[in-house]
Amino acid sequence: MGFAYLLYLIFDINRYKNVIQKNKKIKEFHQERISEYYRKREEFGTNGSDAHTPESYRSIGIPPAPLIPVNHDYCFSQGRHSGSIYLKIGAAGFALGHLVHSVLLITLQIKYFTDEDINNQDCIDLSQLVLDVINPLYAFMQLYFIFKYSNIIILRGQGFAYFGFMHMIGSSLCFWISTIVRETILALTLYANSKYGNSTYANETSLNDVTEYNDISRIFDVSNLYDEHCQGSATIISIIENLSPYLYPFSVEFNIFIVATYFIIWTHIGSCNNNADNIETDSSLYEKNSLCKIPTASEENDFTSNMVVYADCHASNKGLFVGLILIVLLLGMLIIGFVFSSVDENYLEMGYLLNNCTKLFMHTVMLIAAVIAYNQTIKLDINEHPMSLLDDVLLFICLPAFVMETVLSMVATISLQNIVKTVDFAVMLVCTNASYILDLVRFVQVIIQTTLLVDGLRRCSNSRSLRRTKPGRELHMFLIIANVGMWLFNTFSYKSPDRLDARYEYYGKVLWSILGHISLPLIMFYRFHSSVCFADIWVTAYRPGSEH
Structure with missing residues (x-):
């Protein structure tokens, strides 16, 4: 049909x-x-x-x-x-x-x-x-x-x-x-x-x-x-x-x-x-x-071509180049992860830890950028006629996947490793259980970033001063590239053996295979669609509302 x-x-x-x-x-x-x-x-x-x-x-x-x-x-x-x-x-x-x-x-x-x-x-x-x-x-x-x-x-x-x-x-x-x-x-x-x-x-x-x-x-x-x-x-x-x-x-x-x-x-x-x-x-x-x-x-x-491309990169160069540096680091971590996975069995755990530490670093940087970008974006005017219903729906569809993965991952980690009773909490978070703090930081980052996107899609710049200064545009450009980088990392990072993942140990191969296959595509799509929304904000939020 x-x-x-x-x-x-x-x-x-x-x-x-x-x-x-x-x-x-x-x-x-x-x-x-x-x-x-x-x-x-x-x-x-x-x-x-x-x-x-x-x-x-x-x-x-x-x-x-x-x-x-x-x-x-x-x-x-x-x-x-x-x-x-x-x-x-x-x-x-x-x-x-x-x-x-x-x-x-x-x-x-x-x-x-x-x-x-x-x-x-x-x-x-x-x-x-x-x-x-x-x-x-x-x-x-x-x-x-x-x-x-x-x-x-x-x-x-x-x-x-x-x-x-x-x-x-x-x-x-x-x-x-x-x-x-x-x-x-x-x-x-x-x-x-x-x-x-x-x-x-x-x-x-x-x-x-x-x-x-x-x-x-x-x-x-x-x-x-x-x-x-x-x-x-x-x-x-x-x-x-x-x-x-x-x-x-x-x-x-x-x-x-x-x-x-x-x-x-x-x-x-x-x-x-x-x-x-x-x-x-x-x-x-x-x-x-x-x-x-x-x-x-x-x-x-x-009859205008549907493939006309142009962009005004004013107030975006710093965010662009910092984002490119971040992409280079991510690609390097991807290569190192695959090298560890192919060298010897003894390096598998090191590769798994490196993978978690890279994600923790990325989500921490993106969390800080999202908070600062939100404080800058609220300086813009409110668009009385926003067109963002579809973007809102696609963003909110993905959120349950983050909630499910965060809650279930933390339950598995706490139950198996008894993290709550660990004395040396700081050392444990950074060195041995980066996945625990990663779940928390990722969840907070996603909530703040979604709030930023929903607000930014409803902003415009009606005054000349806003169109000249473009507050927050550097960070929006950085977040575009950072979300693309996270999508690439989630897509192509080395899939570590099940025995290194506490969730497989706690929930079992069958149950976590089902839950993982449900949540992973939505998590990855959220990163791509977030970059699309940031690109939309990067263009339209710095124009008068009448041009939307």
Whole structure:
């Protein structure tokens, strides 16, 4: 349904634009003929004092341009989110990761299908294989539509458009949930294979770990996920096991982004304001109110490229360069973490501690920056007509993931390590249990940053002094880059063994695998969307409210 409707929209919008472009060419040719006519009259001395108006054209027998009648089916908006190159780059990145993840899943299914040792009837779901093939094609079409027509306003078939986009919103939400469920089942299947089978790709799970999981996860039975007749190639399964944790969040984030974009289009269906004052009266021989007039003043709005990029970087240079330094440090920590993970088993714990200390440092810096930025941002004027409902919804959707992960992580850490009774609290926080204070600092940082974003999206600069001084703009630029850096770090940081994570020890492999697969994509999406909101504030909060 969604695939067919997107195809229809793409072809119909192109048809509409082609007709409008043909009318523009006809109109230009008609104007050239009129200019040539008056030039000859002046050249041969004929009275050329007549005004060049449609009435004068009719009086001398010049017919209007024979434009092609066309209904006013579509408009193209230039709103705050409709043409953002930042959002398009994010969509392309999410789609790329989603497509790579889809290719891996297809490879896994095909490998199962061609493996002679696997019972195809019991181990392979052909409907799932077909869905895995169609899904990346549908995702690629969605990406094309977003890049090309994310600013579309649909006026034709509005009832069907409401139904079609709401259907695609619901489908994307279902894909979001199904991705989490499938990845959780895949992770638990790999765990079941290592626990009940003799898998060669489960070297990280020791006998002691299995015993701990047996004791802690008694209420969860994963034995039914193990089937000795459905054991595929160890090489392929190892690739899936190592890469899927990095890639599946892209699929979730891509579907969240699609839902947000479709919601914007859905809310703008039928809301095109075609000002009759900006329309020529000689637009067609078949002049009717139902026909789309060829615009003059609004012509640029209809056909301006959706990929125009420009930026005013005044009062942003310090934040930009400090943010770039932070990105370099993060990339260095990522590389060191992977080096520790590949050198020797003895360095795994050091890499895990380094990972937590890096996150603690980042969240502390971002917390300080958010507090200072908030004190600067409140100096700006309040925008009486903000457009931030969608941003608010996307931010608040992610907050429960932070609350859940913070509370559950602290419960596990306190219960297992008895932190409350530790005497040397300061040394313990910094050296041995950075994850405990990390949970607290991250939660506080997210709450303050969300408050800053919700407030900043409702600010503007109506006075010249505010537009000149731009209070807080340096920090907004820094927070843009810092949130992108945190998204990169959360996405590509080394996934440490389960035995180093107290949450796996306390809740068990099964339960924390389920909870982790739910919370991680939302935490990562929050960082990306926060950077989008800060970029929006960086641009619009320092303009007059009338320009929003």
